Amino acid sequence: MIEPREQLTLDLAGLFAGGNVLAANIEWIALAPHLDAEIKIDASELTALGTMGETSWTSIGLLAQRVASAVIESLLRKGLLIGDGPHHMGIRERDEAVRAGHWRPLSAVAHYFSRWSDAGSGEDVHVTRHRTLTDLVREHGAPPSHLTERVEKDQRQTLSQPRRSALDTLFRRRATCRNFDTGSLLGEADFSDLLHRVLGCHDVVEVIPGAMGLKKSNPSGGGLHPLEAYLLVRGVEGFASGLYHYHVAEHALEPLTPLDADAAYELANRFVAGQDFFSNAHVLVVLTARFRRTFWKYRNHPKAYRAIVLEAGHVSQNLYLAATELGLGAYVTAAINEIDIEKALGLDPLQESPIVVCGFGPRADRRTMLEFDPLGTVWDENGRRR
Ligand SMILES: Cc1cc2nc3c(=O)[nH]c(=O)nc-3n(C[C@H](O)[C@H](O)[C@H](O)COP(=O)(O)O)c2cc1C
Structure with missing residues (x-):
């Protein structure tokens, strides 16, 4: 291009x-x-x-x-x-x-040239940290409306009062966590449950002779499940800090690179482009895509790359919900140094490359960093965890 x-x-x-x-x-x-x-x-x-x-x-x-x-x-x-x-x-x-690799050229260019290396000190990442929303409104005016309304009010057909289920309670408690408890470890049982629930597979099936498929919690474009999970473990009971790959069928960790506590924190910080409130998470989950798995079916296809990116969003939401149910905090971030992650994990970006980074772990008792909790389901009015 x-x-x-x-x-x-x-x-x-x-x-x-x-x-x-x-x-x-x-x-x-x-x-x-x-x-x-x-x-x-x-x-x-x-x-x-x-x-x-x-x-x-x-x-x-x-x-x-x-x-x-x-x-x-x-x-x-x-x-x-x-x-x-x-x-x-x-x-x-x-x-x-x-x-x-059967990349669609436009998708290949979009993916390749939006990857970062060593970002974190520049304006790109810090734009909303150093410039408040008030600054943004002053400089650019108000954002586009928070609502879309296509007909007049009297033409709307009101729905009945929604019933509440346990799922609603879970959704209302979900909030992006920027306050992890740096003084505690994540319990092994919570770690194991969450990994299996969100990333593990429920079944391995020979879909047609010679082609294996996985059944997982999230939907997947073409049923191919091209996403892999690599973990940067920093604070989990019974696991040394370092980089691991999650084996979905065996529900096991594959140790890749052991790291001491300082090195693990530095690497986490590099992964999430200096967002230290995210580096503090007990576990960082790098979701990578094995593009060839999807492009094997969808060759040079205009929608294939979009399907992969969408799939990462499904996994992330599942991770938020599973963490919330366990009383843990979780986040997702797209502000990541893909090139540095590829180097740390030994990935060839033509074959496999990061799409997004999530994280989870126990929340701190006190809120020091901003979170969006207008319902007060996570924090009380004094910033203490409920
Ligand atoms: C794809 C995606 C990328 C995000 N990236 C960041 C990020 O880089 N830094 C951050 O602090 N929050 C990030 N967030 C979290 C949003 O800021 C957060 O979802 C939003 O403020 C609403 O808050 P809530 O998740 O608590 O409802 C991201 C969310 C999504 C869906």
């Missing part, structure tokens, strides 16, 4: 001449998931790329009849043209891996 990216600069000469204050400079940026970085290209490279297909191999001699050699050389250096010689092997393999 090629993006015409605009860079705005202050144009003092223009200002004094009574013209535009801002000068726009447009650069062409190539976004290619087989390359790790965004690549700047110039107009001649852009034009040249527009004359080449992406499927058939072309001899360099034929290409040189219509594209200047310097442009060919430059595109080869940048990895946007790929040669069949040995020194292009690495990049050729990456390109072949993108193709073999």
